[in-house]
Amino acid sequence: MSTKAKIVYTKTDEAPALATYSFLPIVEAFTKASGIEIISKDISLAARILANLSEYLPSEMQVPDALAELGILATKPEANIIKLPNISASVPQLKAAIKELQDLGYPIPDYPEEANTTEDQKVLACYNKVKGSAVNPVLREGNSDRRAPKAVKNYARKNPHSMGAWSSDSKTHVATMSSGDFYSNEKSLTLDTADTVSIQFIGENNNSQVLKRELPLLAGEIIDATVMSKKALLAFLETEIADAKSKGVLFSLHMKATMMKVSDPIIFGHAVRVFFKDLFNKHGETFKELGVDVNNGFGNLLSKLAELPTAKQKEIETDIASAFDNRPAIAMVDSDKGITNLHVPSDVIIDASMPAMIRTSGQMWNKEGKPQDTKAVIPDSSYAGIYEATIEFCKENGAFDPTTMGTVPNVGLMAQKAEEYGSHDKTFEIKAAGVVRVINSKGVTLLEHKVEAGDIWRMCQAKDAPIQDWIKLAVNRAKATQSPTVFWLDKNRAHDAEIIKKVEKYLPNYDTTGLDIQILAPKEATLYTLQRVKDGKETISVSGNVLRDYLTDLFPILELGTSAKMLSIVPLMNGGGLFETGAGGSAPKHVQQFLEENHLRWDSLGEFLALTVSLEHLGENNNNEEALVLAETLDDATDKFLDNKKSPSRKVGELDNRGSHYYLALYWAEALASQTKNAALQNRFAKLATALRENEATIVKELNEVQGSPVNIGGYYKSDTLLTTNAMRPSKTLNSLLEVL
Numbered sequence: 001m002s003t004k005a006k007i008v009y010t011k012t013d014e015a016p017a018l019a020t021y022s023f024l025p026i027v028e029a030f031t032k033a034s035g036i037e038i039i040s041k042d043i044s045l046a047a048r049i050l051a052n053l054s055e056y057l058p059s060e061m062q063v064p065d066a067l068a069e070l071g072i073l074a075t076k077p078e079a080n081i082i083k084l085p086n087i088s089a090s091v092p093q094l095k096a097a098i099k100e101l102q103d104l105g106y107p108i109p110d111y112p113e114e115a116n117t118t119e120d121q122k123v124l125a126c127y128n129k130v131k132g133s134a135v136n137p138v139l140r141e142g143n144s145d146r147r148a149p150k151a152v153k154n155y156a157r158k159n160p161h162s163m164g165a166w167s168s169d170s171k172t173h174v175a176t177m178s179s180g181d182f183y184s185n186e187k188s189l190t191l192d193t194a195d196t197v198s199i200q201f202i203g204e205n206n207n208s209q210v211l212k213r214e215l216p217l218l219a220g221e222i223i224d225a226t227v228m229s230k231k232a233l234l235a236f237l238e239t240e241i242a243d244a245k246s247k248g249v250l251f252s253l254h255m256k257a258t259m260m261k262v263s264d265p266i267i268f269g270h271a272v273r274v275f276f277k278d279l280f281n282k283h284g285e286t287f288k289e290l291g292v293d294v295n296n297g298f299g300n301l302l303s304k305l306a307e308l309p310t311a312k313q314k315e316i317e318t319d320i321a322s323a324f325d326n327r328p329a330i331a332m333v334d335s336d337k338g339i340t341n342l343h344v345p346s347d348v349i350i351d352a353s354m355p356a357m358i359r360t361s362g363q364m365w366n367k368e369g370k371p372q373d374t375k376a377v378i379p380d381s382s383y384a385g386i387y388e389a390t391i392e393f394c395k396e397n398g399a400f401d402p403t404t405m406g407t408v409p410n411v412g413l414m415a416q417k418a419e420e421y422g423s424h425d426k427t428f429e430i431k432a433a434g435v436v437r438v439i440n441s442k443g444v445t446l447l448e449h450k451v452e453a454g455d456i457w458r459m460c461q462a463k464d465a466p467i468q469d470w471i472k473l474a475v476n477r478a479k480a481t482q483s484p485t486v487f488w489l490d491k492n493r494a495h496d497a498e499i500i501k502k503v504e505k506y507l508p509n510y511d512t513t514g515l516d517i518q519i520l521a522p523k524e525a526t527l528y529t530l531q532r533v534k535d536g537k538e539t540i541s542v543s544g545n546v547l548r549d550y551l552t553d554l555f556p557i558l559e560l561g562t563s564a565k566m567l568s569i570v571p572l573m574n575g576g577g578l579f580e581t582g583a584g585g586s587a588p589k590h591v592q593q594f595l596e597e598n599h600l601r602w603d604s605l606g607e608f609l610a611l612t613v614s615l616e617h618l619g620e621n622n623n624n625e626e627a628l629v630l631a632e633t634l635d636d637a638t639d640k641f642l643d644n645k646k647s648p649s650r651k652v653g654e655l656d657n658r659g660s661h662y663y664l665a666l667y668w669a670e671a672l673a674s675q676t677k678n679a680a681l682q683n684r685f686a687k688l689a690t691a692l693r694e695n696e697a698t699i700v701k702e703l704n705e706v707q708g709s710p711v712n713i714g715g716y717y718k719s720d721t722l723l724t725t726n727a728m729r730p731s732k733t734l735n736s737l738l739e740v741l
């Protein structure tokens with residue numbers, strides 16, 4: 001046989017990584033005789049740290065830079081990558097992972113609190129490559145196509161998840177800025193020809209500083225720049241904190257500190273300082289001496305208090321307690337442990353946190369662990385309107401009904417680090433009053449803002465080729481579904497106005513006869529879509545990168561209870577395929593439960609869907625008939641899996657992730673054994689299908705009886721391979737059946 005076609009299956013973090021220990025051996029067993037090679041690539045946070053700090057490690061401890069390899073692969077036609085969700089690390093998570101690796105004996109340096117020396121700057125630069133959303137932007141060399149497959153949608157309609165009722169007198173609302181924010185200050189233009197620009201700051205006393213040198217731009221590229229005024233932000237936060245107190249609602253802040261890893265931690269830090277302003281007024285000096293940095297959350301302050309003499313510690317603790325009394329009640333992440341919304345910037349991430357709140361009657365948890373109406377603070381107003389509109393809609397119409405509601409697939413512009421999510425290397429906290437200019441190679445100023453000390457200035461890019469590809473993808477989906485297709489673009493926003501020009505330029509390249517394609521600003525698009533959702537209809541959202549992220553959690557969480565059940569395809573621009581699993585994250589809560597009671601409630605449906613399309617892609621691209629049959633039968637097996645309700649339960653002692661994998665394997669083997677397209681596959685799987693069926697009771701018993709007590713896998717970020725394998729593959733019967741295949 002010619003060289004085998006390859007599928008890369010990523011090893012990531014937390015719950016999806018645990019699930020991989022159980023699921024990957026099944027995938028390998030099922031595909032190995034069909035000319036398919038499954039390659040596992042470790043892009044976990046721990047592996048990325050080790051790869052980036054190689055020079056500090058002895059050779060036997062060094063690991064390859066798997067992410068860099070995959071980044072290159074993603075630009076090649078042969079790419080076929082299954083990408084599971086991974087940790088996008090905030091600084092507290094990064095430090096915890098570094099500590100774990102050091103304890104395991106890896107001699108890597110600490111995360112530098114302050115980078116004053118050249119050495120510290122070098123280390124910090126290495127860690128910055130690992131920080132925040134450092135994986136997805138590298139692999140996403142294509143735009144995104146996320147939707148709920150029919151079978152999944154039908155399943156949700158027949159088996160609705162719980163949905164909190166909405167009352168018209170709910171006090172829950174969104175608070176967002178009306179001036180001085182990124183939305184209000186945005187300027188944008190499209191380049192006619194390729195150029196190289198630089199970003200410069202010119203102070204009021206005429207001292208100037210180059211913020212970024214030699215930024216190459218392509219012809220047709222859209223750039224935009226904007227600024228968040230610190231003064232306006234602080235005033236806004238102060239007003240909203242007071243308003244939350246007077247209205248008796250919880251204060252909660254919703255940011256994306258992981259993807260917006262430069263701007264959003266700064267905004268997060270301001271929120272912590274304004275919320276605890278008396279504390280900072282009184283103890284600011286002490287905090288400075290301790291090196292407190294609340295851009296990493298209020299938890300950073302708490303962790304430093306132990307360094308103080310006991311008396312001082314007590315005094316500050318008393319002042320913290322009175323701050324909590326004097327300020328509004330704050331939304332909790334974990335009320336049992338006293339962890340608030342302001343503790344860690346990666347605990348509350350807007351794409352998942354806002355829909356979760358909307359699903360629970362617009363309420364979040366207070367410190368007594370009871371649900372309460374909430375003020376959701378989303379400082380920048382660019383996209384806050386979509387949540388505002390959804391909340392208003394629920395107040396007026398009540399909660400959505402998963403048994404009847406329609407569906408909202410998304411086509412998202414994200415290739416080549418498009419828009420805000422690619423802006424962190426062009427985002428700056430401004431040191432003094434002056435202007436920031438984007439200047440072209442001839443010295444002409446393209447964009448300019450007046451700034452003050454503490455303002456956050458940023459520039460974003462969107463290249464022409466990805467935009468064209470995105471428009472093509474939108475037209476394809478519109479044709480395939482015949483559903484109304486809405487570009488969520490605001491003509492009054494500078495950047496969107498440039499994108500609209502491109503949509504108007506490129507749409508006529510396609511035959512759109514009979515298609516309903518519209519352009520609506522995000523708030524109007526939300527209202528239009530929600531009404532159709534309520535009426536049970538499908539509406540395709542076509543959006544930029546941030547809305548892609550927000551909408552592909554918002555609608556799935558309302559429709560399906562979780563975005564883990566989404567089909568999430570990234571047709572790579574050079575012909576390969578990146579198949580993401582679900583649209584959500586790495587579910588740290590699930591790991592906590594697993595470690596405490598050896599029950600993993602992670603639902604791998606997203607992995608099943610991704611594997612199906614990956615096999616299909618491989619079959620078509622390599623003329624591999626067996627891969628196509630494997631894909632078709634896996635699709636049937638997934639339908640049966642849903643029909644027979646074999647998804648993991650949330651409760652210990654019941655079927656969990658491991659048991660759900662067994663059933664998928666059983667149904668897949670049965671589908672392969674009963675199909676008649678390919679006799680070789682039919683023969684190969686006949687015995688296994690019978691054996692898996694005959695041993696059902698034994699296997700399920702072996703998988704379920706291990707549950708109920710804590711499990712040790714030897715690490716959180718870098719668990720022990722053998723311990724984790726044993727924990728995730730406890731059925732000897734299942735293991736030996738897979739081995740003989």
Ligand SMILES: NC(=O)C1=CN([C@@H]2O[C@H](COP(=O)(O)OP(=O)(O)OC[C@H]3O[C@@H](n4cnc5c(N)ncnc54)[C@H](OP(=O)(O)O)[C@@H]3O)[C@@H](O)[C@H]2O)C=CC1
Nearest residue numbers: 085086087088258349352562564584585586587589602603
């Ligand atoms: N593509 C990627 O790589 C992404 C990575 N992330 C990263 O993931 C981490 C956690 O993010 P967070 O915002 O908490 O979002 P998560 O999606 O991890 O968690 C939110 C909740 O969604 C539910 N959920 C998510 N996936 C599944 C699944 N497969 N099966 C069942 N339930 C599921 C769970 O709710 P419940 O337990 O209540 O059922 C879970 O607690 C962060 O580090 C973040 O940066 C986030 C988004 C995407």
Ligand SMILES: O=C(O)CCC(=O)C(=O)O
Nearest residue numbers: 088133136258259549583
């Ligand atoms: O990369 C990340 O940090 C999160 C990605 C995400 O939330 C998404 O793609 O929906």
Ligand SMILES: [Mg+2]
Nearest residue numbers: 351549553583
């Ligand atoms: Mg998301």
